[in-house]
Amino acid sequence: MNAATAVGATLLLMLGGAWLVAVFDRIAAALVARRPVGSLWLGPLQSGASLLVSRTNQTEHPDALNWALAPALYLVLAFVGVALVPFSTSGALVDIPAGIVLWGAVESLTVVAVFLHGWSANALFPLLGAYRYVAVGLPIMLVSMFVLIAAALPAQSLALGAIVQSQAGLWNVVRQPLGLPLFLLLGLSLTLRGPFNYADSADLAGGTDAERSGPPRAVWQWARLSMAVSFSAMAATVFLGGPLGPAWGTAELGPLWLTLKTAVVLALLVAASHLLARMPPSRMLTLLWTVLLPLSFVGLVAAGIEAAP
Amino acid sequence: MTLQALLIVASALIGLGLYGVLSQQSFVMLMMGFELILNGVLLMTMAFWSFGSAGAPKGQLLAILVMAVMALEMAIGFALVTAVYRQRQADTTEALDTLKH
Amino acid sequence: MAIAWPWLDRLAARAPVAIFVAVGRDAIERVEDLSLDARIAWVASPRHADVLLVAGRVRSEDAPALRAVHDQIPAPRKTLWWGSTPFQELVLPMVLPLADEASLPILSLHTRVSNSEPDWLPDVPPNPWRGLGPNGQGGKDMMGGVPYGRPMAMTDDDSRDGLQLDQTTVQIGPFLQTWPAGLVLELALQGDVVQHARVVHSPCGPTKGLREGVSSRLRSAARLLRLLELGSLAERCLRVAAAHDRCQPVELAALRAAVRRSGAFAALPAGLGACRLDGAPSDIRSRLLAWLGNDADPSKDATTEPKPKLSGLLTGLEWNEAWLVISSFTPQQLHGMAVPEKAPVKGDDNTTNSARSAMEHAH
């Protein structure tokens, strides 16, 4: 696969994926609320267009630079995440030997982007959202680090391509049953969704997003959807074998398998965000530090024992 | 990109960090000065690793230790700041002058 | 900045109309029914809205807040007065009685070609700049004062761990989604922990009697679920409530099971908002469970016991918990609980007492 195809595939996955997440969101909302779905296929585009045509606003004394750049930073991070994912068994757009560590950097910079978005507005609700998000976003990131290191153990490599190859016999989702569920929690946090939506939540009138209108808000929302795609592609790579397909397939079908697996993870992510209740932050912090973090560590130890020669 | 250029950039970072440490009143800003110095040290370490040792792994290990030192400095630094603040409501160096008197 | 391409406009015109609702007296149920319309989206922040809907009579003390909210809606903006009296100075306001359906007038208002409404407030800081003190904020030195109408953050005791960090004093309300209509609270926040709470204005009391039917209890449950980020489930509650209002048979057991499956009860900390209510101890979980139950109105003759004070229940809670507690009371229950309280004694420069004494101490 040459570079041009890879770039094209990335962009396509990003645009189509964001739209797909929005469609999934609508289906899930309608199913849970027991109502007809309504305008399903065009609905996301219409909502996006209505944000694009409305007017940009200004808050009182914002930190102008970060106020302008935070949505773009979030979007760029989502793109970096997708660029790291190997589309086929032959490689990714950005193929570096420490790919999974770079994804960790994307995770931590996402916390920075959300914080900057809320802080720079210079208003109460966005600031509270940002502050709260950092408190929950950092420990859940630690959980994901343990989970990802566990996934890298059988591959004996930090490169995503090697991690995919190591799953040729058995996918990590089976080998490390704790991994994917814990990693999905991180996905909810990265995309500010449902049970981990501490930044842009209803009890803050939209949180970090509360003071936004117009095209920048469209970028922010698109970035949230794109981050969901990025995360799902990463989860599909690390736990579901990425572009590996059944034995009868050929290597050229790799991107197709990856897309299908990404869509499955996306559906799980969207379902969780509509079906699960969110706890107050202090309760969530207790859960994170006393249950989830030890659990992920147990998973890491188990993976280490399993991977030992 | 030569070793000389890398080391001069690192020296500039160390000089800036030293300025920060000496000039800032606030504890937290003072810690940022230390961090900047360690940033320069990290760059020097990796420069020597890259140009001076033909990639001996011990150089990278030293860089990891520098990072560990940064984390230690942050953790203990913030704990001390919190402890001092709890007792005196002070978060600047000038406020802590008990030893002078 | 906005993008102007004709095809984008056509696409945008088919999106649901985003409304921000300033809920006044006795209008909340009408608004909730309106929000079930697929052509309308009830948004949480005025920054996200196209149309301001003023539903029900707005008290005179809430008028300044209403003006501020209106001016935060991005242009081009429109206002619909639904069962409320427009401000005197407005030219040709669009008025509709609360009994009429609002969805079609909102859709007709929402045309992007026409001009936007002008601001209702002059674009100046809410408090004039006082120019007092060395830094102009009106306090002493760098401390104190009320710059731009907001008290300066000052250190104060922390009820939780004793770390005396800065507190911000803010007024919350009266127009927020899932917030009791008309309630204005003054909160001293340290991070997101409420250190002091004071009721500034009580909520618009219910005038339709103190009846609590299945429908109104389900609506209360919907407000609580929305704060748990269960917006879709909250919508289902509202739909069931609306069906009940139309005298259709409703199945509450399935709804209750769905709420239980979502982990809502596990997510709510046990004992949060615990108080004696109507002669029995209750907390947030038991109240939510009772709302989703089938049994008749539990409040028989509830007037014998003094009601707990809302501000007392909020102190020491995190922001999210505080709002959950507020939403765990029906408007009827909240009626006697949130009585306006006097502001604490203030000094000449409006700093809090402890900050003032601390400064005098320092001099």
Added chain:
Amino acid sequence: MNDLVSGIDIAFWALAAIAVLSGWRVFSTDSMVRASFLLLLSFMAVAGIMLLLAAPYIGVATIFMMAVEMMVMAVFMVMFMMNPAGLNPMSMVHQQPLAIGAGVVAFIGLSAAVLTSPLPDQPVAADHRAIHALGIEMLGDSMLIFESAGVALLSAMIGSVILSSRSGRFGPADPGSRPPGLCEGGLPAGSVPDENKNHGMGHGMQHDTPNAAPQDTHGAHGAQGS
């Protein structure tokens, strides 16, 4: 080959400029939150240089670690400093001439040492498996060093929790962790901090701090018609 080399050179000088400029801005910006993210930018530029040096793991790990560290730093800034949003301009510097002098001397001294000493030039091969070598080293010959660093971090964690928690050795920490009396109700064993100094003054600010500007950071004109 020549083009490639100059491309790396351009990237290096650009990153070096970002690292030094943002490092300088850390101490000249007026908001502490901005300062901590400028420091992050400086770290990220240095990490970029490390990537150019064919040290991918160390470079990426620097970004990763520093993003978290600076985030924590920013939250502490917001927590401790006077204005919640940290947007209030203020200047809190002292002993400027000394500090500038020390910084300049350090820079010139180190640079002179760099320029006058003979420097090795054995660059790493481009296909050097740096991460693999590091992993073998860490869990092989240098395991003791690596583990000691881990233990040091653990003890720092425990120590920081103990230092910053409310319950001190002699009861709650906030009244001032003073030792108990020598006899019942007697004077504390040890020196007593001067209670009247700087107590409750809010951050122990000096009264003549210059350049404090309007505080307009709270609450906002915020969405909710406050």
